[in-house]
Amino acid sequence: MQLFETFLKIGLFSIGGGYTIIPLIQEQVVYQQEWLSEQVFADIITISQMTPGPLAVNTSTFVGMQINGIYGALVATIGCILGGCIISICLYQFFQKYQESIFVSAALKSLKASSVGLIMSAGFTILTMTFFGTSELSRSLFSRFDWQAAILFAAALMILRRFKPNPIFLMCLAGIVGFLIY
Structure with missing residues (x-):
C-alpha cells in the first residue's frame, strides 16, 4: 500500500x-x-x-x-x-x-x-x-570524479555530433565499452 x-x-x-x-x-x-x-x-x-x-x-x-x-x-x-x-x-x-x-x-x-x-x-x-x-x-565531491565515465561520455557525445550514428547503436557500443572498463 x-x-x-x-x-x-x-x-x-x-x-x-x-x-x-x-x-x-x-x-x-x-x-x-x-x-x-x-x-x-x-x-x-x-x-x-x-x-x-x-x-x-x-x-x-x-x-x-x-x-x-x-x-x-x-x-x-x-x-x-x-x-x-x-x-x-x-x-x-x-x-x-x-x-x-x-x-x-x-x-x-x-x-x-x-x-x-x-x-x-x-x-x-x-x-x-x-x-x-x-x-x-559537497566539497569532497571532486575527489570521487570518475575520469573513465567522463571520457566515455565525451567520446560518445563527440561521435554523436560528428558522425550522427543511430543512437541505439551508440548506446550499445558505450554499454560494451563501459562493461569492459568497469
Missing part, C-alpha cells in the same frame, strides 16, 4: 514528462523511503531510458520490481499512471470549456517554463551520479 501511495503521489504531482519525474522518484525512493541506494536508482534510470516506453512508467516499474518483485512492479506502475489518467480526463474537459481564456494560456506558458527547469535538474542529477557516484553536492 505504501508503494502504491508513493507512486500515486509521484504520478499526481509530476508535470512535464519523463525527465521531470526523475527527481521526484529519487526524492521518494532514495532519500525519504530509503528503499534504494543512489547507485541502484542510477542503474534503474539507465535501464529505463533504454527500454521502449515512457520513461516515468519504465522507472516506476523497475523501482517497484526492485522493491517487491512482480507485485511491486504492478502496484508502482498503476500508482504512477492512475493519477495522470484522472488528471488528463479532467484537464481535457476543463480546456474544452475554457480554451479561449487568456488566463489558461498564461498558466500553460508557466508550466512549460517549469518543465524545462525540471528537465535540467534531471539531467544534472544523472550527470552527477555518473561522474561522481552521487547526486549530493
